[in-house]
Amino acid sequence: MTKxxxxxxxxxxxxxxxxxxxxxxxxxxxxxxxGTVSLIYLDAQIRHRxxxxxxxxxxxxxxxxxxxxxxxxxxxxxxxxxxxxxxYRFVKQARAPGQVQKTNQGMVIYSRGxxxxxxxxxxxxxxxxxxxxxxxxxxQTNGTSIALLRLEPQLVGGIYPSHNEDRELIQxxxxxxxxxxxxxxxxxxxxxxxxxxxxxxxxxxxxxNIKAGAVVQGGSTLTQQLVKNxxxxxxxxxxxxxxxxxxxLLLNIHYSKDEVxxxxxxxxxxxxxxxxxxxxxxxxxxxxxxxxxxxxxxHQVALLVGLVKGPSYYNPQRHPKRATKRRNLVLSVLAxxxxxxxxxxxxxxxxxxxxxxxSQVSRYPAYMDxxxxxxQQLYPASALSSHGLRIFTxxxxxxxxxxxxxxxxQVSKIKQRYGDIEGLQGATVVSHRDxxxxxxxxxxxxxxxxxxxxxxxxSRQVGSLLxxxxxxxxxxxxxxxxxxxxxxxxxxxxxxxxxxxxPQNYDLKSHGKVPMYxxxxxxxxxxxxxxxxxxxxxxxxxxxNRMGVEQVIPAYPSVLLGAVEMSPLQVNQVYQTIAGNGFYxxxxxxxxxxxANGRLLSHFPFAVRQAASxxxxxxxxxxxxxxxxxxxxxxxxxxxxxxxxVAAKTGTTNDQKDSWFSGFxxxxxxxxxxxxxxxKPTPLTGASGAxxxxxxLMQNLAYSAYxxxxxxxxEYYYLNVASGKAMPNNCPNGxxxxxxxxxxxxxxxxxxx
Amino acid sequence: MYNTQIARFKPLSLILLVAFxxxxxxxxxxxxxxxxxxxxxxxxxxxxxxxxxxxxxSAKGSTNAAVSSEASAIVDTAQxxxxxxxxTEVTITAQPILNQVITxxxxxxxxxxxxxxxxxxxxxxxxxxxxxxxxxxxxxxxKAQGKVTQAVIQxxxxxxxAPREPKVYARLAALLLSLGEASRAEQLALKGLTLVPNKxxxxxxxxxLIGASRxxxxxxxxxxxxIYEAEKYK
Numbered sequence: 001m002t003k004x005x006x007x008x009x010x011x012x013x014x015x016x017x018x019x020x021x022x023x024x025x026x027x028x029x030x031x032x033x034x035g036t037v038s039l040i041y042l043d044a045q046i047r048h049r050x051x052x053x054x055x056x057x058x059x060x061x062x063x064x065x066x067x068x069x070x071x072x073x074x075x076x077x078x079x080x081x082x083x084x085x086x087x088y089r090f091v092k093q094a095r096a097p098g099q100v101q102k103t104n105q106g107m108v109i110y111s112r113g114x115x116x117x118x119x120x121x122x123x124x125x126x127x128x129x130x131x132x133x134x135x136x137x138x139x140q141t142n143g144t145s146i147a148l149l150r151l152e153p154q155l156v157g158g159i160y161p162s163h164n165e166d167r168e169l170i171q172x173x174x175x176x177x178x179x180x181x182x183x184x185x186x187x188x189x190x191x192x193x194x195x196x197x198x199x200x201x202x203x204x205x206x207x208x209n210i211k212a213g214a215v216v217q218g219g220s221t222l223t224q225q226l227v228k229n230x231x232x233x234x235x236x237x238x239x240x241x242x243x244x245x246x247x248x249l250l251l252n253i254h255y256s257k258d259e260v261x262x263x264x265x266x267x268x269x270x271x272x273x274x275x276x277x278x279x280x281x282x283x284x285x286x287x288x289x290x291x292x293x294x295x296x297x298x299h300q301v302a303l304l305v306g307l308v309k310g311p312s313y314y315n316p317q318r319h320p321k322r323a324t325k326r327r328n329l330v331l332s333v334l335a336x337x338x339x340x341x342x343x344x345x346x347x348x349x350x351x352x353x354x355x356x357x358x359s360q361v362s363r364y365p366a367y368m369d370x371x372x373x374x375x376q377q378l379y380p381a382s383a384l385s386s387h388g389l390r391i392f393t394x395x396x397x398x399x400x401x402x403x404x405x406x407x408x409x410q411v412s413k414i415k416q417r418y419g420d421i422e423g424l425q426g427a428t429v430v431s432h433r434d435x436x437x438x439x440x441x442x443x444x445x446x447x448x449x450x451x452x453x454x455x456x457x458x459s460r461q462v463g464s465l466l467x468x469x470x471x472x473x474x475x476x477x478x479x480x481x482x483x484x485x486x487x488x489x490x491x492x493x494x495x496x497x498x499x500x501x502x503p504q505n506y507d508l509k510s511h512g513k514v515p516m517y518x519x520x521x522x523x524x525x526x527x528x529x530x531x532x533x534x535x536x537x538x539x540x541x542x543x544x545n546r547m548g549v550e551q552v553i554p555a556y557p558s559v560l561l562g563a564v565e566m567s568p569l570q571v572n573q574v575y576q577t578i579a580g581n582g583f584y585x586x587x588x589x590x591x592x593x594x595x596a597n598g599r600l601l602s603h604f605p606f607a608v609r610q611a612a613s614x615x616x617x618x619x620x621x622x623x624x625x626x627x628x629x630x631x632x633x634x635x636x637x638x639x640x641x642x643x644x645x646v647a648a649k650t651g652t653t654n655d656q657k658d659s660w661f662s663g664f665x666x667x668x669x670x671x672x673x674x675x676x677x678x679x680k681p682t683p684l685t686g687a688s689g690a691x692x693x694x695x696x697l698m699q700n701l702a703y704s705a706y707x708x709x710x711x712x713x714x715e716y717y718y719l720n721v722a723s724g725k726a727m728p729n730n731c732p733n734g735x736x737x738x739x740x741x742x743x744x745x746x747x748x749x750x751x752x753x
Numbered sequence: 754m755y756n757t758q759i760a761r762f763k764p765l766s767l768i769l770l771v772a773f774x775x776x777x778x779x780x781x782x783x784x785x786x787x788x789x790x791x792x793x794x795x796x797x798x799x800x801x802x803x804x805x806x807x808x809x810x811s812a813k814g815s816t817n818a819a820v821s822s823e824a825s826a827i828v829d830t831a832q833x834x835x836x837x838x839x840x841t842e843v844t845i846t847a848q849p850i851l852n853q854v855i856t857x858x859x860x861x862x863x864x865x866x867x868x869x870x871x872x873x874x875x876x877x878x879x880x881x882x883x884x885x886x887x888x889x890x891x892x893x894x895x896k897a898q899g900k901v902t903q904a905v906i907q908x909x910x911x912x913x914x915a916p917r918e919p920k921v922y923a924r925l926a927a928l929l930l931s932l933g934e935a936s937r938a939e940q941l942a943l944k945g946l947t948l949v950p951n952k953x954x955x956x957x958x959x960x961x962l963i964g965a966s967r968x969x970x971x972x973x974x975x976x977x978x979x980i981y982e983a984e985k986y987k
Contacts, residue, residue, distance in 0.1 A: 069884040118906045147887040434916030581947045606909045
């Protein structure tokens with residue numbers, strides 16, 4: 001090349017002027033071509049990016065929707081709590097979706113529409129009558145009764161992509177009144193008439209800023225702002241400055257003003273929540289006000305629009321005064337431009353910021369952890385973090401709230417009573433009795449969870465929690481009834497290593513011959529080991545396996561006293577089977593997964609598998625009710641009304657390393673564990689520790705009737721427990737026990753033996 | 754002369770080419786091509802299911818059609834997704850989360866619809882809970898429209914609201930059996946039985962259903978004993 005150039009120069013030395021002109025021409029041609037190529041390239045980029053303007057939308061995780069129906073019992077304060085969490089506003093008269101009005105009989109709720117996995121549901125105005133927290137009637141405004149009102153589910157979290165951008169897509173139709181006007185008044189007055197860039201706009205903004213003595217308007221158009229946000233990184237480079245304007249022009253040529261505006265509304269950065277970046281006004285509205293965008297009033301709109309200029313500087317949560325000032329300035333601009341009257345301006349400026357009270361930090365870390373784990377088995381990470389999937393879970397916000405509270409408050413009480421217990425940890429699992437759905441998980445002693453989710457990740461010895469399984473295995477043989485006499489005499493067994501294993505009772509006493517139910521009610525170790533050995537350790541483990549414990553457990557006799565490690569979740573699975581009348585249902589938490597547009601992708605089928613006979617379970621449930629009424633678990637009635645039936649069992653391991661409690665009411669199965677991180681002894685037994693967390697939790701859940709459905713093959717007998725024989729009803733000191741008719745005790749006509 | 758002109762422009766075209774290639778490769782363009790959206794590569798697509806239990810319902814997209822036809826008041830703001838969604842629905846297997854493994858359910862043989870005159874002539878009593886009757890009616894409607902999965906979801910919803918209502922178990926078990934899920938149907942009917950120790954019509958209904966399920970599963974002996982039980986309550 002150099003050679004040729006020299007030769008050229010040499011050959012046309014005469015006309016130097018012409019050559020330089022030629023070079024200028026060549027150079028400009030190169031520039032022109034380069035420019036054109038760049039422009040074409042930019043153009044292609046813009047179209048590619050814009051037409052495929054697909055944000056990576058995090059999967060949204062929803063709690064269960066609250067179903068309100070006649071006859072339903074709610075807990076005190078529950079309805080108000082749920083509505084508040086959903087961002088409903090309590091008003092004098094409910095006129096629009098998202099509003100509630102209190103009445104003498106209850107409340108009038110204007111529900112929001114929602115796209116459920118089973119179809120769309122429109123917003124409805126319904127009068128809900130309540131009597132001591134029980135729904136007595138649902139009526140529409142025209143007076144007709146309706147059977148059921150399903151509120152929209154609470155959005156409880158998302159599964160974010162690595163760049164942590166979160167947004168909720170909106171369309172122009174979703175904007176509340178005055179939104180576009182406010183936005184354009186502040187950011188780009190001539191939006192609908194300029195060509196993407198606006199020299200006049202810059203001049204006007206400067207003037208306005210000088211007038212106001214502060215920067216109230218920016219000079220670049222919305223189109224330019226979008227280009228900045230959308231196509232360019234934050235790096236302030238000359239190149240960026242150079243291409244911003246041509247890109248804005250190109251964008252303006254290719255797309256309608258409305259299209260560009262819609263993308264802008266979804267792209268704009270309006271806040272930060274921890275690592276999560278809040279993009280778009282749709283999510284901003286949820287984030288700051290807990291409401292969908294279309295429900296916002298003008299003072300809220302003004303705040304959101306005002307935030308664009310500096311989301312962290314004007315952060316209304318952290319700097320409410322600054323944010324209020326900014327909002328009021330926006331309202332003043334609206335008044336100046338004649339968009340609102342001065343009276344309106346004063347009215348809106350006088351309103352509070354109306355920020356949501358619901359915490360925006362994930363309140364359900366332990367639960368979300370399991371949701372995430374389960375979803376990752378089903379979908380690739382990219383699908384979860386970018387396709388806007390909608391995940392419907394069975395999380396019950398009220399139960400979770402109460403479970404968190406019970407853990408925190410009781411742990412604090414325990415520390416008051418026993419002094420600080422180093423590294424005290426705790427976990428709670430709550431599920432629905434007849435469906436096996438997980439309603440709440442507490443993975444940590446303070447309701448949060450960092451590192452370990454104690455409800456799942458760690459297994460500890462379960463102690464006496466295993467005894468009901470021994471009893472079930474015994475009852476299943478058809479040879480044992482609750483009245484069968486078991487010997488509680490001391491017992492010693494040779495271990496595989498030659499040593500002797502001598503389990504002892506908690507009170508270090510032996511209680512002689514006791515009926516089987518009493519062995520459970522008083523949690524006698526010696527009697528229960530003897531019973532377990534009679535039934536066979538293998539059979540007990542087989543029964544445990546049928547109840548959902550799939551790990552291989554060596555059949556040592558020590559297993560009978562709970563020398564087997566299980567997580568609270570596993571324990572809850574076992575008790576779920578007992579509560580579910582002997583039917584195992586796998587604990588589940590994802591109900592359905594749909595695409596962003598509502599198309600159903602997956603659903604979790606409700607399935608049961610019989611793990612114990614009806615007779616055996618009925619007897620076991622009866623025993624466990626007695627444990628709560630008069631046995632080791634009777635402390636729960638410090639929390640519960642006496643008429644509320646529950647069935648439960650305490651668990652304490654050697655040296656009180658673990659304090660367990662598991663049991664169920666008519667509607668809920670719950671398991672609580674307390675213990676030290678390092679598994680060292682604590683001052684707690686099952687009854688003095690975990691019981692209190694369980695009791696407080698159940699106390700605050702809706703009261704539910706515990707239905708006992710007696711199988712035909714079962715009869716109640718009035719037993720003399722010393723002899724194991726039935727006796728006349730008028731004899732003293734007898735006990736009514738359910739037994740299989742096949743095992744009917746012989747009848748003594750006298751009270752004595 | 755003409756030739757030399759062309760020869761002269763040769764270097765120019767070379768420069769242009771270099772410039773063009775440069776433009777395409779220039780690192781300074783980097784920010785421009787940054788694309789935050791993630792398009793799914795083939796390997797990242799959602800698992801297309803081999804486990805579909807409800808193929809009859811799902812393949813025809815009846816869901817979407819029905820949803821959009823009544824969707825006017827509800828604004829769904831989401832964009833169409835990028836990936837090619839599975840044509841069929843994935844049924845999450847009823848496996849314990851304890852094991853943290855969800856494997857696709859062993860695909861139930863694409864069985865022909867089990868004829869459901871199994872329990873003809875049995876009129877189950879009206880539930881005393883209005884909400885139950887309403888949800889059952891909705892499920893019937895969905896089933897009639899061919900939206901079987903939605904009908905199942907509706908029945909599961911009814912089960913959560915009224916977990917001790919035998920009629921819900923009866924309907925769900927019957928629907929599942931008609932879909933060829935005989936094992937699930939049998940177990941649900943067994944659970945239903947525990948709720949109705951003194952209700953003859955239900956006992957008859959459940960035992961008949963258990964018999965039909967066992968027949969479908971090829972368990973002749975089990976079927977015979979179920980029919981024997983059913984006769985007791987006829």
